[in-house]
Amino acid sequence: ELKVEQNPLFLSMQEGKNYTIYCNYSTTSDRLYWYRQDPGKSLESLFVLLSNGAVKQEGRLMASLDTKARLSTLHITAAVHDLSATYFCAVDLREYGNKLVFGAGTILRVKS
Amino acid sequence: NAGVTQTPKFQVLKTGQSMTLQCAQDMNHNSMYWYRQDPGMGLRLIYYSASEGTTDKGEVPNGYNVSRLNKREFSLRLESAAPSQTSVYFCASSSLDGVYQPQHFGDGTRLSIL
Numbered sequence: 001e002l003k004v005e006q007n008p009l010f011l012s013m014q015e016g017k018n019y020t021i022y023c024n025y026s027t028t029s030d031r032l033y034w035y036r037q038d039p040g041k042s043l044e045s046l047f048v049l050l051s052n053g054a055v056k057q058e059g060r061l062m063a064s065l066d067t068k069a070r071l072s073t074l075h076i077t078a079a080v081h082d083l084s085a086t087y088f089c090a091v092d093l094r095e096y097g098n099k100l101v102f103g104a105g106t107i108l109r110v111k112s
Numbered sequence: 113n114a115g116v117t118q119t120p121k122f123q124v125l126k127t128g129q130s131m132t133l134q135c136a137q138d139m140n141h142n143s144m145y146w147y148r149q150d151p152g153m154g155l156r157l158i159y160y161s162a163s164e165g166t167t168d169k170g171e172v173p174n175g176y177n178v179s180r181l182n183k184r185e186f187s188l189r190l191e192s193a194a195p196s197q198t199s200v201y202f203c204a205s206s207s208l209d210g211v212y213q214p215q216h217f218g219d220g221t222r223l224s225i226l
Contacts, residue, residue: 009152033214042202043155045214088154092212099145099170100215102154 002027004091006103014111016078021106023072023089031092032072033100034063036085043088047074079110114138118203118218125193125225133188133221135203143206144186145170145215146178148199155202161186193225 003026034046047056049065062075090100147155157170161180204215
């Protein structure tokens with residue numbers, strides 16, 4: 001059974017600071033997705049990581065994937081209030097096509 | 113460009129009532145999914161349909177049924193609602209054409225069962 005663990009589950013940080021969210025998973029997969037969810041809203045795709053060593057960046061967010069360590073990171077640089085949201089990683093079960101298993105989510109609050 | 117449309121957006125049911133949640137996508141995607149989201153647990157897959165005419169159980173299928181009506185539409189039915197099924201339900205769709213794209217999500221249905 002695939003398990004996906006995110007940590008921390010809650011992160012309160014000051015504007016301008018850097019931090020990393022970690023996503024560990026328990027079985028072989030080389031496809032991992034990061035999503036953002038604002039309160040009461042739907043999920044928005046942030047990054048698609050499709051191979052070992054993949055790195056994607058968009059603005060103040062950078063995601064990476066290490067399939068050997070079964071670890072993905074989402075790094076936040078110089079946080080701003082607009083980044084406050086819940087962030088989910090989701091791992092693709094290779095043998096079932098695009099069926100995803102989600103982590104519990106990291107609630108990020110950026111204080112001004 | 114509507115994407116994934118879910119109806120209704122909100123619903124309150126009494127225990128034992130039945131209802132169907134509707135989902136439609138206009139992106140010509142092959143695969144469709146139903147998830148439930150509960151606080152602190154992320155999203156859990158209820159059922160999915162890899163292609164028109166097929167459906168399979170996900171992680172938490174008990175108490176639910178699905179119908180893939182055509183390529184566009186995928187419905188979720190609660191035959192006899194229970195308070196444990198109070199949740200936010202999301203429908204999603206994706207293409208399986210060899211290029212891995214993220215799933216696209218609807219806005220959700222907030223369901224309360226009293």
